[in-house]
Amino acid sequence: MNDFNLIPQNLEAEQSVLGGLMLEAGSERSQMAMSMLKPESFFSRAHQVIFSEMRELVASQKPIDLITLTESLEAKSVANQAGGFAYLAELSKNTPSSANIVHYALVVREKAMERYGIEKLVSATELLYSRNGMTTTQKFEAIQIMFTDITDHAKTGSRRGLRPLIEVTESWTDGLEGRMNGEKVRGLTTGIGSLDDLLGVKRLVRGSLFVVGARPKMGKTTLYSSMAINCATVEDEPALMFSLEMPDEQILEKIIAQKARINPNVFYPDMTKSDFGYPGDWQGDFNKVQGVLGALISTNNLYIDDTAGPTLSHIVAEARRIKRLRGKVGMVLVDYLTLMTAEKAERNDLAFGAITKGLKNLAKELDCVVVLLTQLNRDLEKRTNKRPLPSDSRDTGQIEQDCDYWIGIYREGAYDEMANQAGTELLLRLNRHGNSGVVFCEQRCGVIYDCDQEAEAQKRETAAPTQKRMF
Structure with a gap:
């Protein structure tokens, strides 16, 4: 198959991010990498499950390591979806350090952004082909919203639709911390x-x-x-x-x-x-x-x-x-x-x-x-x-x-x-x-x-x- 037709992904970068988080979840580098990603940023379904569980452990102020992560996945009966203990051990073993975790997280995020763009463009094409009662003008307006979604996703990593409470909480917490640190996260002034x-x-x-x-x-x-x-x-x-x-x-x-x-x-x-x-x-x-x-x-x-x-x-x-x-x-x-x-x-x-x-x-x-x-x-x-x-x-x-x-x-x-x-x-x-x-x-x-x-x-x-x- 021609490389041009491959879905954008980098499984090695995804593995390096997850392995780095298991080694040094509390480090500043690891926290930065975690803030850059969402579960859907990962192409592999197993990696999505693992990262989602890691975020919940962090939210519960629990450590992320091979044992706690395995126990948490097994308690929810999703350990097999994540590859089991053997796969988690392999991730931890094959990642010597988290020194480059931010770089790997950026690679994962950019691949996810490309997939999101492709998804929206395919939806736009399908909309133009469809005969659903919408006028051409209405279709173009819907496509404009899709392009706005792509731009927002590229800049913030956020997407529209239903969001789990943990994502809403993270956004709210970031805004609250910014206000407490004196950053400009309030509304706009009128000038009067x-x-x-x-x-x-x-x-x-x-x-x-x-x-x-x-x-x-x-x-x-x-x-x-x-x-x-x-x-x-x-x-x-x-x-x-x-x-x-x-x-x-x-x-x-x-x-x-x-x-x-x-x-x-x-x-x-x-x-x-x-x-x-x-x-x-x-x-x-x-x-x-x-x-x-x-x-x-x-x-x-x-x-x-x-x-x-x-x-x-x-x-x-x-x-x-x-x-x-x-x-x-x-x-x-x-x-x-x-x-x-x-x-x-x-x-x-x-x-x-x-x-x-x-x-x-x-x-x-x-x-x-x-x-x-x-x-x-x-x-x-x-x-x-x-x-x-x-x-x-x-x-x-x-x-x-x-x-x-x-x-x-x-x-x-x-x-x-x-x-x-x-x-x-x-x-x-x-x-x-x-x-x-x-x-x-x-x-x-x-x-x-x-x-x-x-x-x-x-x-x-x-x-x-x-x-x-x-x-």
Whole structure:
């Protein structure tokens, strides 16, 4: 048989790993090798059984040696599946030391990754040949998920589907140890300190759908771009901006002005005037523009798509592409929901509900946070208290069911010319992972500035002591 047709495997490397673990299971090298592998990483069924039992012994804080391993396998009546005492003794005898165990574990893992890739590609081919009622587009979407699985498996060794509790426990323990050691294994920050404090130590949990609802001119896009900048620069993770309302060049200007904290009019100088008609130091601010733009480009973390009326499948496909390209995605940001092209449905709420459910699934699939902006109904403006609620979302009754966070934006200045035009309330109405509440901030020249929460709350209560608040 031609070598090309052989299933990827290396039985000698598998034997060396198992033999090394029996010799020095407690060594740092052996622990590293064990963390790199899963039972299915081994091609031989006998080796899968042996390694699985070794992991259970380690979890039970029992030693791994020829005697304890044999007794444990016999107690479960699987010793014959593992080759019996004679085979275990041969593994231990033929492995002089565990010095190269990490190298052998890497070989075993890479062969397993190749087998997994072949398995997925065969499934993709079978799907294209099948006549199961799926459309070609649906088949391609399913195949895209398979490619995402391959990428994830290559980077983390994890795969989808049912996982034994011991694997879930290992992943959870790794995350817990990382948090205790001060490593960055929490959720993502928003870039607004007081909002992050309200969200709590978990921050924005990965795999979540974060919905921002407001009437026009409240600052939805300002919050959207602020979160994208923070993800790209502070979290140092890719932020994918789908701008359905604003062209990409306008988004770029908004991002630069926000990051530099300058007036966006700097991009539109009046060359007939000595001061360019700019309320400030135009040259100084333009120098900031150049510095900020260079810094943003150097992160290579911001992506902008201004496709008009994109479908859910377009956003999903592009997000998966960046995940394959970069290995991870921090945030997917969509501005805004009702400008997307929805599939045909009996009612608008059902059509847009399918989109919110799809975006929630995308957040889980890519282990990222999806930020979704949504326009609210005019009816809220008929109320005495115009602070938004999740039920105010237009044509999107399912949002409350699908989202993990729902935040409304309210500016008193939008309804009262005498009020502070910069004053803004971020109303965290829904939070499946922690507390809800209100955060006070200010918007000036398209930039969000945090406030002293206690002082701002007292100021507003003094200004309107009889006004009934939602929080």
